[in-house]
Amino acid sequence: MVFEYVLKQNGIQPSELNIDQSIDFGSTAAAFSGGKGDYTVEFEPSATALEEEGAGCVVSSVGVASGYVPYTAFSAKKSFLATHKKTVQSFTNALQKGMKYVSSHTASEIAETIRPAFSETKPDTLTTIVERYQAQDTWKDDLIFTKDSFALLLDILEDAEVITKRPDYNALVTDEFAIKAKKES
Numbered sequence: 001m002v003f004e005y006v007l008k009q010n011g012i013q014p015s016e017l018n019i020d021q022s023i024d025f026g027s028t029a030a031a032f033s034g035g036k037g038d039y040t041v042e043f044e045p046s047a048t049a050l051e052e053e054g055a056g057c058v059v060s061s062v063g064v065a066s067g068y069v070p071y072t073a074f075s076a077k078k079s080f081l082a083t084h085k086k087t088v089q090s091f092t093n094a095l096q097k098g099m100k101y102v103s104s105h106t107a108s109e110i111a112e113t114i115r116p117a118f119s120e121t122k123p124d125t126l127t128t129i130v131e132r133y134q135a136q137d138t139w140k141d142d143l144i145f146t147k148d149s150f151a152l153l154l155d156i157l158e159d160a161e162v163i164t165k166r167p168d169y170n171a172l173v174t175d176e177f178a179i180k181a182k183k184e185s
Contacts, residue, residue, distance in 0.1 A: 001160040003041050006065040008159065032056060044129045045121045052125060064136050068149045069156065081174065089177050096143055096181035103141045107131040143178040 004014040023031050029047075032040035033055035041062060042050065050056035063069070074091075081088055102110055111126035118126055133139060150169045157163045 001156050001162070002066050002069055003062050005156045005159050006062055009065070044133075045118065045125060048125055048129050048132070049121075058132075061136050061138075063138055066156070067152050068140065068146075070145055070149050070153055073145060089180060092143060092177040092181045093184060096178070096185045099139065099141060099143060100185050102139050107134055142182040144175050144182065145173050145178065 004019075007014050007017075020037060023036070028040050029042055029050055031037070032042075033050060033053060040050075040056065047056075047058050051058060063071075076084075076088065101113070105113075107130040108127050110130045111123060114130075115121075115123060115126060121129075147169050150173060154163065154166045158166070
């Protein structure tokens with residue numbers, strides 16, 4: 001949806017292209033390197049792996065082109081938020097600590113820290129990926145789900161015809177935990 005939104009924002013109608021969405025998400029890089037298609041949309045580490053193999057070249061970032069789209073959000077019932085405020089705040093504080101770490105360390109330090117979660121990826125590749133993310137300003141320095149990002153997400157969902165009515169920000173988002181975590185970090 002985000003890719004198609006970016007295409008439209010740049011005057012390209014997805015309906016005029018042959019976009020193959022039948023390929024399993026985890027298999028798109030292999031399909032591309034095997035000759036399927038002229039372009040592919042990849043998350044890391046697949047994008048950098050294609051470059052390292054000489055099978056492709058990263059030409060643009062959908063994330064940069066789209067703006068801050070909240071790709072990761074955590075959901076909880078209102079009843080859970082009301083009865084487990086300390087747990088939710090601790091969780092949010094831990095995530096904020098990670099955001100602070102990412103914004104205050106070098107790419108090689110970050111790569112070394114995350115390496116256990118990406119054991120199949122070479123350390124130099126991880127460093128390259130982190131450098132790219134830093135250069136693109138991929139990571140925010142806080143967890144606050146802003147009204148602007150919410151509106152952008154709704155624009156993308158509307159454009160993809162996933163929603164027909166825009167829900168109210170305050171009905172779905174609480175930023176109290178993220179604001180407190182940012183203040184305390």
